[in-house]
Amino acid sequence: AQKITQTQPGMFVQEKEAVTLDCTYDTSDPSYGLFWYKQPSSGEMIFLIYQGSYDQQNATEGRYSLNFQKARKSANLVISASQLGDSAMYFCAMREQANQGAQKLVFGQGTRLTINP
């Protein structure tokens, strides 16, 4: 079963608008971490933001914020004031069972975001 679901294969947004990228997850583990990564066309995987399952506050990093709704098992990424350089593939990922050794990330299918001038 897919553990991370990103339902938006592609998104098109006007420059300077805010955009929300959806991510839902499935886990029975009470301790987990959720991550968002950006992959530009050049290929590198850039870490954006992290949310722990026990964190009370939604994570924020500059123009990025994570809308974490634990009961709904969603962890949507919000990018405010979008810029042309935000055009990229965005991956949501989950790490299960923290503090039990090296834990792999499981990725969603990704959302390709295109910012139009």
Add this chain to the structure above:
Amino acid sequence: AAGVIQSPRHLIKEKRETATLKCYPIPRHDTVYWYQQGPGQDPQFLISFYEKMQSDKGSIPDRFSAQQFSDYHSELNMSSLELGDSALYFCASSPPRDSFTDTQYFGPGTRLTVL
């Protein structure tokens, strides 16, 4: 800030050849992960090492092997290469478990093309 270093960045091999990918984690990071990303796919976990010991194993073919050395760098060895092995191979590293975060930071990737 120092990042994860991967070499080579690009590699072209023939079928049935072997390849070795190298990864140098961020200084003081003790855990290394390898991921494979096929064209148009999300990254898939291959294998990880913590303190030079194999920690977890994913969908890594038996033709592949990996290890982490005393200086924490890691190598992914791939033998009897197949066309389907063409992909972007990422190495990621994370800080010690008592750190505030265990975020995995990715290297730039090695793009392997098998002809």
